[in-house]
Amino acid sequence: MTVDDVVDIARATLWLIVKVSAPMLIVSLLVGLIISIFQTITSIHxxxxxxxxxxxxxxxxxxxxxxxxxxxxxxxxTELFSNFSLYVK
Incomplete structure (x- = not known):
């Protein structure tokens, strides 16, 4: 297993983390923004x-x-485990 393989696995893993967490983070950001605008308008702190x-x-x-x-x-x-024999070389 070369350094390039490790970098590719790390890059794919980080991209998967971003892709999977994005819906929750975006919704949380939008809800927080809407509530903070509401708090600003109504002077509730x-x-x-x-x-x-x-x-x-x-x-x-x-x-x-x-x-x-x-x-x-x-x-x-599944992709990682199916390519496991390539990584062990």
């Missing part, structure tokens, strides 16, 4: 107000995108 809506929105995204996330993770793991 409660720090804990964003926690429950973000938690619920991330849970909803996990319910909606969970199968896609699992399929990506399983596909990548």
């Amino acid at each position: 409660e720090q804990t107000l964003t926690f429950v809506p973000k938690l619920l929105s991330i849970f909803l995204v996990l319910v909606l995108c969970g199968s896609w996330i699992i399929n990506n993770l399983i596909g990548y793991t």
